[in-house]
Amino acid sequence: AQRVTQPEKLLSVFKGAPVELKCNYSYSGSPELFWYVQYSRQRLQLLLRHISRESIKGFTADLNKGETSFHLKKPFAQEEDSAMYYCALSGWGWGKLQFGAGTQVVVTP
Template identity: 90%
Template sequence: AQRVTQPEKLLSVFKGAPVELKCNYSYSGSPELFWYVQYSRQRLQLLLRHISRESIKGFTADLNKGETSFHLKKPFAQEEDSAMYYCALSSYSGSRLTFGEGTQLTVNP
């Protein structure tokens, strides 16, 4: 079974502070991990995926298979980063995309 856990429903930081959104997963096979973001009044959209190993909008995420984690990090948060963030997992075959419960990030001025 696929399962994604985001332990923090709410996360609040000040502008310029580092931010880390936690994500843990359970999956018996080789997982593909993603972070999706939903800004206010916008549709859910892909932020980044671990296979790309890229930084998007200053965010990075490293897959740690030993800890089964895929935490999202940004060294200096900006107010425009305020949004709902969802961690997601898919099997390599893509038969199912499972989301965590989401973390609402608020970056205060």
């Protein structure tokens, strides 16, 4: 069965400190992995996807097929990074987009 696991419900970090959000998945084929973000009182939006290999707002994520992980990292957290972050998976040609439980990030000054 397809599954996305985000083990941390809450991450509290100080401004300027590194932040890493963990995401593990189970899927038998080659998945497409995404990170979505929801800022306070805003709609859910795409942060980045693994296939584009971009750095968005200083965040990067590397797909590790051996460990079936897609962790999100940022070297220096900012207060505006405080939000709910969701890891999501879609299988090629499949269409169904499956999300993890989410990680709330709080960045304190």
